[in-house]
Amino acid sequence: MRIPSLRRFYDLIFVSICVIAFILAMIPLAWILIEIIINGISAFSIQLLTNLPRPAGVPGGGIANYIQGTIILVAIASLIGFPFGLFIGVFLSEFKEHKLVPIVRFFVDVFAEFPSIVIGIFVYVILVRGEIFELFGVQSICIGAICLGPMGFSALAGSISLALLMIPIVSKSVEESLNLVPVSIKEAALALGMSRWRTVFSISISYARTGILLAYILALSRIAGEAAPLLLTVLGSYYWFSGLFDRIGALPLAIFTYGISPFEDLRAQAWVASLLLILAILFLNIGLKILIRRRFAW
Amino acid sequence: MKGDYVFLYILVFLSLFFISIVFLLGFELYQGSSQIFSIYGINFILGSVWDPVKNIYGIAPIIVGSFLTCLIALILAVPISLLVAYFISDLTPAKLKPFVSSLVELLAAVPSVIYGLWGLLVLAPFLRSNVYLPLQKTFYFIPIFQGASTGYGILTAGIILAIMILPTITSIIREAIELLPLQIKEAAISLGAFRYQVARIIFIHLKLTIIAAIILGFARAFGEAMAVAMVIGGKHGFPVSIFDTGYTLPSIIVNEFTEAVNPLHYDALIAVGFILFIIALLNIVFARLLIYRSTRFFKLSIT
Amino acid sequence: MNAVSRILMVGIVVVIIVVAGVTYWYLSQTPTQATRIKISGAGSTFMAYFVQKAAYEYAQKYPVDIDYAPIGSGAGIQQFLAGTVDFGGSDAPLSTQQWQQAGDALHIPVIIGGVVIIYNIPDLPPNTHLNFTGQVLADIYLGKITKWNDPALVSLNSELKNINQPIIVVHRSDGSGTTYIFTQYLSLVSQEFAQKVGYGVSVNWPAPNKIGGKGNEGVAAQVKNNPYSIGYVEFTYAVKNNLLYGYLENPSTGEFVEPTVKTIAKTADYVSLSLPSGDKDWSSISIVKSFLELAKTNKNLSGAYPIVSFAYIIMHKELSKVPNMTKEKAKALVDFLKWLVTDAQQYAEPLYYVPLPQSVRNLDLQTLSMVTFNGSNL
Numbered sequence: 001m002r003i004p005s006l007r008r009f010y011d012l013i014f015v016s017i018c019v020i021a022f023i024l025a026m027i028p029l030a031w032i033l034i035e036i037i038i039n040g041i042s043a044f045s046i047q048l049l050t051n052l053p054r055p056a057g058v059p060g061g062g063i064a065n066y067i068q069g070t071i072i073l074v075a076i077a078s079l080i081g082f083p084f085g086l087f088i089g090v091f092l093s094e095f096k097e098h099k100l101v102p103i104v105r106f107f108v109d110v111f112a113e114f115p116s117i118v119i120g121i122f123v124y125v126i127l128v129r130g131e132i133f134e135l136f137g138v139q140s141i142c143i144g145a146i147c148l149g150p151m152g153f154s155a156l157a158g159s160i161s162l163a164l165l166m167i168p169i170v171s172k173s174v175e176e177s178l179n180l181v182p183v184s185i186k187e188a189a190l191a192l193g194m195s196r197w198r199t200v201f202s203i204s205i206s207y208a209r210t211g212i213l214l215a216y217i218l219a220l221s222r223i224a225g226e227a228a229p230l231l232l233t234v235l236g237s238y239y240w241f242s243g244l245f246d247r248i249g250a251l252p253l254a255i256f257t258y259g260i261s262p263f264e265d266l267r268a269q270a271w272v273a274s275l276l277l278i279l280a281i282l283f284l285n286i287g288l289k290i291l292i293r294r295r296f297a298w
Numbered sequence: 299m300k301g302d303y304v305f306l307y308i309l310v311f312l313s314l315f316f317i318s319i320v321f322l323l324g325f326e327l328y329q330g331s332s333q334i335f336s337i338y339g340i341n342f343i344l345g346s347v348w349d350p351v352k353n354i355y356g357i358a359p360i361i362v363g364s365f366l367t368c369l370i371a372l373i374l375a376v377p378i379s380l381l382v383a384y385f386i387s388d389l390t391p392a393k394l395k396p397f398v399s400s401l402v403e404l405l406a407a408v409p410s411v412i413y414g415l416w417g418l419l420v421l422a423p424f425l426r427s428n429v430y431l432p433l434q435k436t437f438y439f440i441p442i443f444q445g446a447s448t449g450y451g452i453l454t455a456g457i458i459l460a461i462m463i464l465p466t467i468t469s470i471i472r473e474a475i476e477l478l479p480l481q482i483k484e485a486a487i488s489l490g491a492f493r494y495q496v497a498r499i500i501f502i503h504l505k506l507t508i509i510a511a512i513i514l515g516f517a518r519a520f521g522e523a524m525a526v527a528m529v530i531g532g533k534h535g536f537p538v539s540i541f542d543t544g545y546t547l548p549s550i551i552v553n554e555f556t557e558a559v560n561p562l563h564y565d566a567l568i569a570v571g572f573i574l575f576i577i578a579l580l581n582i583v584f585a586r587l588l589i590y591r592s593t594r595f596f597k598l599s600i601t
Numbered sequence: 602m603n604a605v606s607r608i609l610m611v612g613i614v615v616v617i618i619v620v621a622g623v624t625y626w627y628l629s630q631t632p633t634q635a636t637r638i639k640i641s642g643a644g645s646t647f648m649a650y651f652v653q654k655a656a657y658e659y660a661q662k663y664p665v666d667i668d669y670a671p672i673g674s675g676a677g678i679q680q681f682l683a684g685t686v687d688f689g690g691s692d693a694p695l696s697t698q699q700w701q702q703a704g705d706a707l708h709i710p711v712i713i714g715g716v717v718i719i720y721n722i723p724d725l726p727p728n729t730h731l732n733f734t735g736q737v738l739a740d741i742y743l744g745k746i747t748k749w750n751d752p753a754l755v756s757l758n759s760e761l762k763n764i765n766q767p768i769i770v771v772h773r774s775d776g777s778g779t780t781y782i783f784t785q786y787l788s789l790v791s792q793e794f795a796q797k798v799g800y801g802v803s804v805n806w807p808a809p810n811k812i813g814g815k816g817n818e819g820v821a822a823q824v825k826n827n828p829y830s831i832g833y834v835e836f837t838y839a840v841k842n843n844l845l846y847g848y849l850e851n852p853s854t855g856e857f858v859e860p861t862v863k864t865i866a867k868t869a870d871y872v873s874l875s876l877p878s879g880d881k882d883w884s885s886i887s888i889v890k891s892f893l894e895l896a897k898t899n900k901n902l903s904g905a906y907p908i909v910s911f912a913y914i915i916m917h918k919e920l921s922k923v924p925n926m927t928k929e930k931a932k933a934l935v936d937f938l939k940w941l942v943t944d945a946q947q948y949a950e951p952l953y954y955v956p957l958p959q960s961v962r963n964l965d966l967q968t969l970s971m972v973t974f975n976g977s978n979l
Contacts, residue, residue, distance in 0.1 A: 007492050014494035018389055021381035022398075025468075028461045029405050032416045055653040056818075056841065071620065088316060091309040098306075104313045106586070107320050113514070113582045114575070115521025117548045121555070121571045122323045125330065128685055150924050152685040153641065167316065197305035225409020228523040228548075232555060235643060238653075239666045242639045245925055247668055252411045252524075259415040260528060260815055262822035262842045267419065274412045285407050287613060289400060349805040350776070423826070448769060448812060448827045532774035532813025534805060543812055553815060554803070556643075557676025557776035560699075563803075564679070 033278070040275025043268035053238045053249075056263040063273050065240050069249040070277075072241055073158050073234075074224050081163030081223075082216055085170025089215075092171065093178035094200050105175075112168035120229035123161040127151055128233055155241065155248040158234035162223045169219040177211025178204050214288055221284040225277060227252035251277045324575060331569030334562070342569060348534045350554075355566040357573070359536045363452060363544035366537065367526065368519040370456025375464045376512055382464070383471035384497050388483075399472065406465035414528030417458045422449035422529055425457070430541050447541035450531040455546070458525050463515040470511040474504050510588035517581035521574060523548035547574050636664060638933045643670040644677015644690030645778045646817040647835040648912035650952050651712050652690060655945040665933045673816055675776015675802040681706075681915050687923055687934060688916040692778025693802050694883035695915060705918035707972070708883040709965050710876075710911040711941055713955040715865035716783050717846040717908075719839045720831045721824050722749065724764055732757040732857045734850040735790030735907070741768060741831060742787060743794055744808035749829060764829075767810050771823045771832035774813025776802040782889060782910040783833045789893045790852070836860055837953040853896035854903045864906040866955040868892050871902050876961065879968025880918055886911070909955075914938065920974045931974040939969055 051062025091098075092105050129150055151157055181204045189199045205212065230236075230253050237247040251273045258270035334342055338355065345356020382402065390398050426449030437443045482503060486496045501508065531543025532553060545553075547570050555567050642652075649671035656667035674691035681689030682703055692714075700706050718733055737753050740746040746753055749764040773780045784800035798804050812827065814820035817838045824832040824844060839846045839860075848857040858864050872891040877883060888909045896902055916938075917923060920931040942965040946956035957965070970978070 007495075011492040011494050014492075014497065015389065018381045018385040021378045022385050025378055025382050025405070025464055026401060029401070029408075031420075032408060032412065035416055035420050036412070055650065055657060058654075058657075084312065084316070087309055087312050091313055095306065095309065098310075100310060100313060104317065107317050109586060110579060110582050111316075111320055113517055113521075114578055115523060115548055117521070117523040117551050118323070118327070118571050118575050118578070121551065121568065122326060124555075125326050125568070126322070129683055150684065152924055153680075164319070196302045198301070200305075221407065225411065227409070227411045228552065231552065235556070235670050235672070237668050237670075239639065239668055242637070242666070246639050247641055247670070252409060255411045255415055256524060256528070259411075259418055260822060261818040262825050262838075263818070270415055274415055277409065278412060281407055281409070282404075283616075285404070286400070347805065350801070350803045352799065352805075448810075448830075450812060450823075450826075532815075533811050538809070553774045553813070554776065557673050557679045557802075 036271060036274050036278055039268070039271035043272050044275070048269060048272055052240070053254075056261065056266055059265075061265070061269065063251070063254055063269055063276075065237065066249045066251045066254040066273060067276065068241055069155075069237070070224060070251045073155060073162060073230070073248065073250055074220055076155070076159035076244075077162035077166055077223055078216065078220055080160065081166030081219070082170055084163070085167040085215075085219070086174055086212070088167065088171040089174025089178065090200055090205070093175045094196070094204060108168045108171050111164075112172060115228075116165055116226055117228040117232070119161055119164050120232035123157055123164070123229065124232040127157045127160065128153055151245055153233065153235040153247045154245045155234065156244040158230050158248065158250070161229035161233050162226060165226060165229065166219045166223050169222055170215050173215030173218065174208075174212055177208040177215065180211065181207045217284050217288050221281045225252055225281060227256050231256070327568060327572040327575050330565060331572045334565045334569040337562075342566075343573075346536065350560065350563045353560065353562050355562070355569075357547070357570060359534065360545045360547055360550055360570070361573075362536055363530070364520060364546040364548075366452050366544070367456045367459055367530075367546055368516050370453060371459035371463055371519045372512060372516060374457065374460035375467060375515060378460075379464050379467035379511075379515075380471060380501065380508070383468045383475060384500070386468070387472050387475040388493070388496070399469075402465050402468050404465075405461065406469075410462065410522060410525040411528075413458055413462060414525040417454060417525060417529040418450075421458065422454050425449050425454055434541070442539055443541070444539055447539075448531065448543070450529050451541055451543040452530065452537050453540050455526045455530045458529060459519040459522060462522060462525065463518050466518050467511045467515040470514065471504065471508065474507040474511075475500055478503060506588050506591065510585040513581050513585040513588070517578055517585070520546075520581070521548055521578055523552050527552040638665045638930055640665065640667050640688075640930060640934050640937070641670075641686050642667060642677075642688045642690060642914070643672050643680050643686045644915075645674040645692050645912055646671040647674070647692045647714055647777075647779050647910075648690055648712050648954075649817070650837045650841070651912075651945075651949060651954050652941075654948050654952060655941055658945070658948070659937060659940060663933075663936075665937060667937060671816060671818075673773070673775040673802075674778030674781065677778075678802075678915065679776070684922065684924055687920075687926065687930065688914050690912065690914055692910050692912045693781035694886055694913060697882055697884045700882050700884065703917070705880065705922070707879045707916050707918050707968055708886075709879060709914045709916070709938060709942070709968055710957065710961055711914050711938075711965075712912050712946075712949055713865065713869050713888070713909060713957065714912060714953075715836045715860050715868075715906055715909050715955075716779055716786075716833055717836050717839050717860045718831065718849065719821065719824050719834055719844040719846050721828055721844070722761075722764060722766075723828050725760055728845070729760060730845060730859065731761070731847045732850070733847045735786065735852065739787045739791030739794040742770060742772075742806060742808055743791075743797060744770075747809060766829040768808075769827050769830035770806065770808040770811040771814055771820050771827070771830050772806050772811055773803070773816075773820060775815050775819075777816075778802060778910075778912070779817055779833065779835055780804065782887075782908060785887060786889050786893070786908045789890060836865065840953050849907055851896070851902065851905055851907060852893060853900050853905070856903065858904065858906045860906045862950055862953055862955055864904055865909050867902075868905040868907065868909040869955060869958065871895065871905055876964055879964065880971060883913070914941075916972070918971055918973065919976075920972060926974070928974050931972070935969055935972050939966060942966065942969075 048062045050064050051060055052065055054061035092101055186199055189203045230250050235247050236253045237249040241248055255270045255273050258266040344358055346358045347354045347356050386399050430447040434443055434447055483496060486499050526546050527549035530549050533543040537544045551567055551570055652669045656669055660666050674693050677689035677691045680686045694708055695706055747767055749761050749766050749768055755761050781802045784804055788795035788800045812823050814823040817834045820832045820834050821838045821842045824830045846860060848859050851858045869888060872888055874891055920926050942962050949956040
């Protein structure tokens with residue numbers, strides 16, 4: 001029977017092509033990870049983790065402040081971005097009947113796909129340069145003794161830009177997680193006389209808490225690797241963190257700056273920084289996925 | 299109940315605040331670039347000279363660079379994504395599926411600076427010695443292959459972008475495949491269809507989603523700044539060969555923004571940001587419209 | 602929750618605690634971190650080696666951290682004008698318009714350096730220094746000379762005869778004082794270049810095969826990465842990266858001069874610049890221009906390398922104009938700069954720069970004495 005075997009042959013070719021496509025997709029991943037591991041480990045030293053950067057060619061330089069900077073920036077960004085994203089996610093999921101919801105959902109979707117560099121420009125113009133203040137015709141806006149003015153390149157501006165990136169990510173994941181809460185449970189709580197907001201907090205969020213935690217941690221891993229907005233808001237620093245309104249260093253920025261430099265020792269440090277960054281991201285992504293899979297049958 | 303009203307007001311307030319931030323973003327970009335547009339008008343987009351010294355700003359070559367890199371990325375990524383998506387959803391045993399799909403998602407988890415570092419220090423030299431130079435030696439008579447090839451440029455940037463958007467497109471298609479009613483696949487199989495025929499049927503059904511995925515992949519590639527900036531080589535002018543260097547809209551912002559010395563240069567770069575904003579907006583709106591239209595019950599999360 | 606995920610949970614919590622603890626340890630490692638003064642500057646990569654070395658040494662002696670980000674002179678000027686940094690670094694002086702815009706800008710030359718031509722030609726025997734004339738360089742960057750075995754190049758360097766490769770022209774992709782100096786030189790030696798391209802921190806390069814590098818280090822990196830490429834960098838970058846640099850024709854005597862600290866210093870010596878007071882308009886000050894002018898009539902300026910320039914620190918006279926500035930910071934900045942133009946000059950030569958002549962140091966100290974904070978002297 002020739003015709004079926006011809007089709008069988010086509011089928012075999014097709015399946016092989018699929019497998020080849022998958023392998024092709026995995027080659028860059030494997031290549032990048034191998035390069036990072038090889039280059040990162042060969043240049044690794046404890047000194048790198050404890051010392052401050054030194055000028056190129058001077059031995060003993062380290063990336064310690066970049067690590068500290070990334071941790072601080074991500075921590076502050078999540079303090080601002082997570083609650084914001086959480087509330088918007090709650091709004092989109094629990095109050096679907098509200099007229100504003102489809103509009104907000106649209107804006108969240110749109111904002112999620114914005115190039116991060118545009119958000120960097122935005123924060124630069126608004127906060128670093130302070131043009132929002134010029135808009136209102138004032139040098140700075142003061143509430144009592146606390147004054148907000150153009151803040152120059154600063155850790156706070158960097159954190160805010162990362163927070164902005166975080167909001168849509170958190171919001172979408174939170175919305176998804178909350179949508180998985182069985183309606184019957186919510187209805188049961190409401191039927192028992194619980195107010196809506198109590199229902200949201202005590203029932204829905206607690207039921208979906210693993211998903212929400214996952215959303216938080218995945219968002220963290222996303223913004224930890226962002227360099228574009230930081231380039232325009234923080235400008236990098238060679239010293240320890242010294243205040244919210246001072247410049248700060250960060251791992252992705254260091255990778256960029258050291259990577260394009262011609263110095264072998266700096267490039268080696270860029271690889272080590274990449275190794276640390278990707279280890280952190282992999283740990284967050286994979287470690288937590290495993291955790292979640294135990295909870296839900298995904 | 300009272301608490302509910304307060305709660306609702308807080309949520310609405312926060313949502314409105316968020317929307318106003320998005321509007322503020324658009325407004326600031328618009329205002330910052332209005333000067334440039336009033337001076338140059340449409341010539342800003344059509345002009346081909348970018349000369350901060352003489353204060354001439356035209357971004358046509360940069361737009362061409364952006365489109366070329368994204369086109370190369372799509373040409374490379376879309377076929378592979380489709381095949382990988384089908385591979386994961388239908389050819390992978392259920393036990394392995396989470397593992398395999400995590401692998402693909404890992405591609406998305408790698409930060410773009412690391413792609414840039416790898417591209418700059420590893421991929422570009424590799425491509426130069428093992429792909430570009432041999433290609434040039436064999437096809438030297440074709441004009442588009444001539445010119446110096448350094449390993450950095452539009453082609454290399456396109457390749458890296460392809461790697462970066464692959465997980466995006468794959469995950470959209472894969473979810474769409476899995477949410478298709480089972481009857482379609484079952485009907486095909488019961489009629490004796492082989493896997494390649496089943497795949498074709500699935501993709502025909504998902505035409506609109508595929509287009510949406512392509513648009514979103516394009517949007518992601520279009521807005522990518524760091525990885526591209528590190529390998530694109532930075533040339534102002536139309537690319538003359540496929541190995542040539544160039545610029546894309548985001549990468550010129552990375553390179554020139556913090557130091558646009560004269561105010562007009564600064565405005566021109568904000569105008570570039572504005573154009574990026576508009577194009578990103580259009581892309582997403584189209585893609586979302588397509589997705590909402592074709593699948594009213596889909597709930598897609600895009601990494 | 603089964604046992605595995607419980608362990609994972611605990612593991613994650615432990616990791617977070619460890620990370621937090623280590624961060625705290627970092628912070629507490631420098632107990633006087635809170636009392637150290639942080640000053641933020643940005644700009645020229647030309648003088649980055651010098652400023653960063655000086656900042657490092659200064660930080661060992663005093664509780665002052667000078668954070669200098671080498672992002673290019675263009676950025677230095679831009680961020681200075683925008684008030685986002687405490688001072689800017691630039692090898693190009695402010696244009697008259699920028700100076701007027703700033704109002705009370707001070708120019709403080711802190712070092713002298715040279716711009717050299719680097720190249721990467723694998724076929725050449727090691728340590729081959731090529732000869733270049735200004736005209737030839739201009740033609741390369743104009744795109745008129747596109748191959749290494751062009752007759753004009755071969756007439757200067759017979760070793761290039763068999764190198765039939767396109768020249769890959771590396772330039773700065775960011776706004777650069779080094780570009781300013783180099784294009785000024787090219788404009789002065791080639792009418793065509795002056796007309797077609799002009800000079801500035803960022804120009805439109807007509808050459809066909811070109812690559813942009815970010816910062817002096819980016820250009821050095823691109824030349825290193827790309828065989829058959831040519832580029833221009835500040836001298837230190839060429840030496841620190843083991844890149845070959847060319848000998849340049851001295852327009853006065855016609856000899857091909859090797860760039861060294863001595864020959865760069867000679868050029869500065871020959872040119873007796875009458876420098877204005879630090880608070881005036883410096884836009885027309887240029888060692889390159891003055892040297893080339895002088896070379897037209899004086900044919901005895903031997904041993905001088907032509908492309909030489911000052912590098913400036915640019916700051917406001919009235920420091921309260923800078924947001925987040927305090928009197929303490931202002932005083933620290935002025936003290937640092939006073940040290941930079943005097944004691945720190947000892948670090949210049951080991952880093953392949955030329956220290957300031959005494960007259961310029963005195964001028965700088967005078968300029969620095971004009972700096973005020975809220976009207977009162979520092």
